[in-house]
Amino acid sequence: MGTAPPFDARWAWFLDIDGTLLDIAAIPSAVKTGPSDTRLVTGLYSECRGALALISGRSIEGIDKLFYPLRLPAAGQHGIERRDAKGRVRRHPFPEDAMRRAAEEIRAFVERHEGLLFEDKGASLAVHYRLAPQYGAAAHAILHKAAQHLGEGVEVQGGKMVVELKPSGQDKGLAIQEFMKEPPFRGRVPVFLGDDLTDEDGFHVVNRLGGHSVKIGSGVTSARWRLRDAAAVRRWLSEALYGSTKDPSPGGRTPSPSPSRP
Ligand SMILES: [Mg+2]
CATH class of the missing domain: 3.40.50.1000 (HAD superfamily/HAD-like)
Incomplete structure (x- = not known):
């Protein structure tokens, strides 16, 4: 492929x-x-x-x-x-205070479920469930609930074994x-x-x-x-x-100014 x-x-x-x-x-x-x-x-x-x-x-x-x-x-x-x-x-800009409150709720949920991982990135909050896929649906549900609480201005973003709460727009x-x-x-x-x-x-x-x-x-x-x-x-x-699939060693070939086609 x-x-x-x-x-x-x-x-x-x-x-x-x-x-x-x-x-x-x-x-x-x-x-x-x-x-x-x-x-x-x-x-x-x-x-x-x-x-x-x-x-x-x-x-x-x-x-x-x-x-x-x-x-x-x-x-x-x-x-x-x-x-x-x-x-x-x-x-x-994002609703900072509301996100802080949501962060505490989500952190508490993650602590109750072994294998889940909480990531607070400041403006967005992620729950990773790669190590505990059995809790994936519950993680999505809790973030949707938090988003509903917060109302306008935030949304839930799904990804590979992760669900996030982030400002919308x-x-x-x-x-x-x-x-x-x-x-x-x-x-x-x-x-x-x-x-x-x-x-x-x-x-x-x-x-x-x-x-x-x-x-x-x-x-x-x-x-x-x-x-x-x-x-x-x-x-x-x-x-x-x-121009080749080999990773050049330092001091090897210098980058070609006109890259070759694959
Ligand atoms: Mg990616």
Whole structure:
């Protein structure tokens, strides 16, 4: 399974992280980047003259920890926070007090159910149930209940073995749209790679902008291209950069200015 568009140096890259660039682990904190991952992202970033942004459900703080010492343009918490190419961070307003109260309720629920993992990202709250899938339905139910309590302004976002409560009105697609209005993204062709439900907003936007949407893995999608898994993504990006599927050793080949086609 897998076809992807032929490379073009005029692309602007938008990359989801978990399940797209990096393999999913049992818990989000177990996901790590290796030197080849940061080298790949750095290489791509300079190849497209800085028109690259990470678009994740993680917080920007979490993204920075994962890719340390890199601090790339990024949209965190599904677009609620965004760091532009100049390094300026903008957070969309959200009902902070109400989210704090919901956080306490959800934390208490998670503590009563072994294997569930609570993640408080500030503006959004996640319950991961990869280690306790039997509680998945209950986790969805408790977040829907919390969303009902809070009323307008929040929504529930499902994902792979995770359910989240987040402010409504912002999503990954809008974040990509915002990047595309600014240099160095403006005027380029957007390409978005993602693997999960929340990435569909991004696929819609790049389809509308005449860009390339690439779904990672199986499942119904509005993306126009597909790659099998994160390993296939890394191979494909390596080809874009180095013209071969081999990860170059430091001091090996320098990135080719005109990437070869897959
Ligand atoms: Mg993902």
